[in-house]
Amino acid sequence: IYHIISTFGAANAQVRTDVTVEAGTLTEVTVAHPAARATFKLVTRAGGEAIVDTQWTISTPQGEVVKENVGALPTHMLAPGTYVVSAKSNGRLFRKEFSLQHATAVQIEVIVQ
Numbered sequence: 001i002y003h004i005i006s007t008f009g010a011a012n013a014q015v016r017t018d019v020t021v022e023a024g025t026l027t028e029v030t031v032a033h034p035a036a037r038a039t040f041k042l043v044t045r046a047g048g049e050a051i052v053d054t055q056w057t058i059s060t061p062q063g064e065v066v067k068e069n070v071g072a073l074p075t076h077m078l079a080p081g082t083y084v085v086s087a088k089s090n091g092r093l094f095r096k097e098f099s100l101q102h103a104t105a106v107q108i109e110v111i112v113q
Contacts, residue, residue, distance in 0.1 A: 001018055006033065008035050011079075013035035013077045015031050035080070036106065037076075038098075040108050040110065041108070041109050042054045044111070052072045053071075053089065056068065058078070066078065080100050096108065
């Protein structure tokens with residue numbers, strides 16, 4: 001028996017399963033990853049240009065950090081669910097809650113207010 005952990009991307013889109021392999025037989029395993037692609041953008045107005053050097057933190061609603069990075073347009077593969085993204089730029093912090101569904105690609109705009 002083998003325990004397989006498969007990660008899609010570098011965040012939390014992860015699947016775990018146990019597989020039994022018998023000697024002398026071919027074993028085939030198919031793993032389906034429920035995931036969504038999310039790109040983040042801090043803007044001064046809806047549809048505006050991304051603000052560079054933004055510090056991003058993606059968390060669960062309970063505050064568990066899923067992913068952190070710095071950049072203008074970070075993109076991550078995330079497990080379906082609800083998240084809170086925090087964008088820090090020029091000493092100011094902006095937050096937005098969002099939800100993702102399996103097999104979608106979305107752009108999450110956080111507007112500076």
